Amino acid sequence: xxxxxxxxxxxxxxxxxxxxxxxxxxxxxxxxxxxxxxxxxxxxxxxxxxxxxxxxxxxxxxxxxxxxxxxxxxxxxxxxxxxxxxxxxx
Amino acid sequence: xxxxxxxxxxxxxxxxxxxxxxxxxxxxxxxxxxxxxxxxxxxxxxxxxxxxxxxxxxxxxxxxxxxxxxxxxxxxxxxxxxxxxxxxxxxxxxxxxxxxxxxxxxxxxxxxxxxxxxxxxxxxxxxxxxxxxxxxxxxxxxxxxxxxxxxxxxxxxxxxxxxxxxxxxxxxxxxxxxxxxxxxxxxx
Numbered sequence: 627x628x629x630x631x632x633x634x635x636x637x638x639x640x641x642x643x644x645x646x647x648x649x650x651x652x653x654x655x656x657x658x659x660x661x662x663x664x665x666x667x668x669x670x671x672x673x674x675x676x677x678x679x680x681x682x683x684x685x686x687x688x689x690x691x692x693x694x695x696x697x698x699x700x701x702x703x704x705x706x707x708x709x710x711x712x713x714x715x716x
Numbered sequence: 717x718x719x720x721x722x723x724x725x726x727x728x729x730x731x732x733x734x735x736x737x738x739x740x741x742x743x744x745x746x747x748x749x750x751x752x753x754x755x756x757x758x759x760x761x762x763x764x765x766x767x768x769x770x771x772x773x774x775x776x777x778x779x780x781x782x783x784x785x786x787x788x789x790x791x792x793x794x795x796x797x798x799x800x801x802x803x804x805x806x807x808x809x810x811x812x813x814x815x816x817x818x819x820x821x822x823x824x825x826x827x828x829x830x831x832x833x834x835x836x837x838x839x840x841x842x843x844x845x846x847x848x849x850x851x852x853x854x855x856x857x858x859x860x861x862x863x864x865x866x867x868x869x870x871x872x873x874x875x876x877x878x879x880x881x882x883x884x885x886x887x888x889x890x891x892x893x894x895x896x897x898x899x900x901x902x903x904x
Contacts, residue, residue, distance in 0.1 A: 666754035670747045677743040681736050688732065692723040 731882045735889045738852075742893060745848065746900065749841050753904070764838050765829035767902050768822055775818045776898050779853075782811035783891035790884045793877045802867045805880070808887065809860045812853060819850050842901060849890070849897055856890045859883050 724732075753759055760766065789804030823843075831839045863883045866872065872880050 662757060663755040666751045669754055670750040673750060674743060674747045677740065681739045681743075684739075685732055685736055689723065696723045 725878045725881075727878050727882050728885065731885050735886065738889065739893075742848070742897075745845050746896075749845055749900065752837055752841055753900075759838075761836060761838050764836060765826060765831050767842070768825070769902050771818065771822060772898060772902055775815055775822075776895060778811050778818070779815045779891050779894050782808045782815070783888055785811065786884050786887050786891075790877075790880060793872055793880055794874060796874045798867070798870070798872070801872070801880075802864070805860065805864045805867055809857060809864060812857045812860065812887075816850065816853055816857065819846070819853075845897055845901055849893060852890050852893075856883070856887050859886065 785804045785808045789801045789808065792798070792801035792804060826842075831842065833840050833843045860883060863880055866879055
């Protein structure tokens with residue numbers, strides 16, 4: 627019995643959640659198509675969605691660039707060291 | 717060839733991660749701006765003062781020039797030209813100060829014309845976005861002064877210049893952010 631009441635309650639609650647006119651949870655669900663507010667929210671969402679990828683790829687790019695530069699610098703330094711040749715470095 | 721030495725110091729990596737967080741902070745502000753800007757049928761709203769595009773455009777050039785001098789300063793320390801490095805750090809600080817002074821003058825005029833934080837959404841967004849950037853420039857400028865004093869005391873060398881390197885990284889971020897904000901708030 628308790629299970630049935632719980633099931634009915636969850637079902638009812640889910641039905642309420644799926645009705646935007648009741649809870650107004652979605653800020654862009656109530657506006658019509660081609661609405662300026664809807665477009666504004668959508669562009670903002672796209673921008674905010676893409677920013678983390680841009681940030682992480684920028685950091686990764688900088689780390690890769692630093693790695694390459696460090697390797698090149700080390701190679702130059704070891705090549706210019708007196709008495710050390712490529713053969714000895716192996 | 718794989719480098720044996722670490723590619724950057726812990727401080728440098730820390731600042732890099734911090735800048736990632738900073739970028740997300742500004743992304744949030746820009747996201748909010750986009751909602752109001754694109755959702756509004758008329759922008760700027762009527763009866764609001766127009767922003768000084770030319771003066772701020774010139775100010776943008778000054779800030780971009782400061783990024784160049786900062787990078788040249790960093791290159792000078794790597795080439796062990798310490799006098800040039802000190803001079804370039806000083807020039808960067810002066811250019812940053814000029815940018816802030818012009819921004820302050822611009823704000824003074826806008827407030828005089830009635831654009832305040834509480835006057836409208838337009839004013840609120842303008843002062844929040846541009847104000848936070850100005851705050852970051854001011855913070856970076858304080859850091860730059862500390863770096864200048866350290867450079868004067870001879871604390872930096874070709875092998876050890878983490879303070880200058882991290883400051884240059886932060887300054888570059890602050891400068892790179894500005895054209896985005898200028899384009900969005902002033903030109904768009």
